[in-house]
Amino acid sequence: MKVFILIAAFLFSNLMISAAETKIMIRAKARDAKFIGSSLGGAHIIVRNKLNQQILAEGNTVGSTGNTDLIMKNPKIRGNSIADAQTAGFLASVDIDEPTFVNIEVISPLNNKQAQATVSTELWLIPGKHILGDGIVLEIPGFIIDILKPRTHQYIPLNTIKNKPFTFQANIVMMCGCVIDKNGIWNSDEIEVKGILKKDGKFMKNVEMSLVSTNLFEGNTVINTAGNYELILYAYYEKNGNTGVDKINYVVIE
Template sequence: MIKQVYKILSLAMLLSLSVTAWATPTKVVVRAKAKDAKFIGSSVGGAMIIIRDATTGEILAKGMTKGSTGNTGLIMRKAHERYQSIVDDRTAKFEATIDIKVPTFVTIQVMAPYNKKQATITAQTQVWLIPGKDIAGEGIIVEIPGFIIDILAPQTHAFTSLGKTKNQINIVANVVMMCGCTISKGGLWDGDKMEAKALIKRNGESYKTVELKLGKQVNTFEGVLKTTETGLYEITVYVYDARTGNTGVDKVNVVIGK
């Protein structure tokens, strides 16, 4: 009896080892790159990467990109030849090792920048993973379009008195590229060549449009809403770059009294 149990256990172990041997560790590197800018890494909170079996939906790997935004000169200023990489050892990435037995069709979902929910874009691509055939080096690069916009003034649900503000409300928005890269006057990302406006609603109805211009501080766009009317105001700030098609939006609601 003991011998039979021993044989069964031995057979089970052999089968387990055999099944395990079928699964081959396969490395996958995924990066999120801001459109017309650099890579989305630790400095802006990273990008969430989820790799799923495209057939079953099973999550095979997930995690955040970590690392730097990359080499500005290499990414933004130099011409690139075929097969020439635009990343270095510090450039942000997510790296996973997935055990697969057969060629597996996967969906790679990227949510970035993950810590800025009002600006987060979800993009995805699909690829076949072949057992033992790593997708390393530069890896799979998924582009993330847009801008990160945060309205700094007026503050959310602020109660503002027209008497104290002399019938004008200052609008200030912080705007950066999706990688956190700086927007400035005449810079690599030139704010003077971008369109920025605040669309104003009063009591649910379209009211005014205010043009925003670059402020003294980098990454800021500013404008003034002039009004003599009290009410519930919704301010939607957008930035648009016609050269790239990049867009971004943020909203705030304020109450204006006498």
């Protein structure tokens, strides 16, 4: 009996020794923009064993959006990093004792539900073989759009707006929070921003939106009848396929 216990203990000890810490740097990067980090609340990362769906590591990216010159301006050369020591990422650490096929899922932006997207990739992790540097970079497409005016379910007396320009406003940024400005790196002149206005569930008109200050787009129209209104506002950049949408409902009363 004692021999059996000693053998079992020996085998268990060897099993524990064979498990190796494996580190993976995981980053979320906005399409045609920079990394998603602390300034935007981070991107949420989940690493799962593909076979049994066990969560091996989980957390948020932290750090800066990265060096603009490295990411957006310098020519891309094989082997050169686009991340520096301050660039946002999540360093996952897992203990595995044999090659393990994993799913890495990124949910971002974490704090902007209407713009939130989930992207994932799969790969083999080898015990003790770290993936560091730029690491695993997952691309998040789109724009973050927040309609500022009118407010959600705002009641607006018709007599205060009749025969006057009614203004719509929206804040729009890249998925990393990077700014959109006239003639900037993310040039507002190249991004189509438009509102689709509905009244009582039926299409009413399109509303052209234009930049009035950094990230802030504005448009207006005349509203002369009461009803339940819905504004669907979108941004579209043809060059890279980035899109974004926000919706809001408001009520015009007699």
